[in-house]
Amino acid sequence: MSVAMLSEFIAGKLNLDSSEECYSAGLFHDIGKLVMIAYLPHTYQPLVESSTKEKTPMFGVETSTYETNHAEIGGWLLNEWKFPESLVNSVAEHHGGEDGENIPAEVVLLADYVSHQAGFGIGSGPNHLSTSLLGITKHIDGSELIKSCLDKVERERDKILCVRDILG
Numbered sequence: 001m002s003v004a005m006l007s008e009f010i011a012g013k014l015n016l017d018s019s020e021e022c023y024s025a026g027l028f029h030d031i032g033k034l035v036m037i038a039y040l041p042h043t044y045q046p047l048v049e050s051s052t053k054e055k056t057p058m059f060g061v062e063t064s065t066y067e068t069n070h071a072e073i074g075g076w077l078l079n080e081w082k083f084p085e086s087l088v089n090s091v092a093e094h095h096g097g098e099d100g101e102n103i104p105a106e107v108v109l110l111a112d113y114v115s116h117q118a119g120f121g122i123g124s125g126p127n128h129l130s131t132s133l134l135g136i137t138k139h140i141d142g143s144e145l146i147k148s149c150l151d152k153v154e155r156e157r158d159k160i161l162c163v164r165d166i167l168g
């Protein structure tokens, strides 16, 4: 929920036409984790726990363990469900695609990074951004944007927690 909200916020800061798509991409970005939890419960849950404990991003842990990851699986699932190709690509590339080529995917990555910094998310999130926001940082100062995102998530923390409690 925080990633969706922040994705829309960042899209607004960047004056993107695709703020609704960014919101949707933020909402669905980690749907692949739900698939992995559902289909690999005995091996995936321990990975979540070790990722959290060792602060190792889930994306890398998944890739080294399964030779795939939640971004690829999420993109595959949304494609199967006939979601628009741009949304599929934003979800599939939210941990890195062609640098600077997919701005909505970078928006989601930044929103995900900030959300994890604020204490939200499953397992450990992205731990660096320096080479992953080339498209965004052509348009705006990255550190100022991160600061405004952290301020935004703190202002909205109670709403985010409320929605998270409702969804379980």
Ligand SMILES: [Fe+2]
Residues within 6 Å of the ligand: 029, 030, 059, 070, 071, 094, 095, 112
């Ligand atoms: Fe992710």
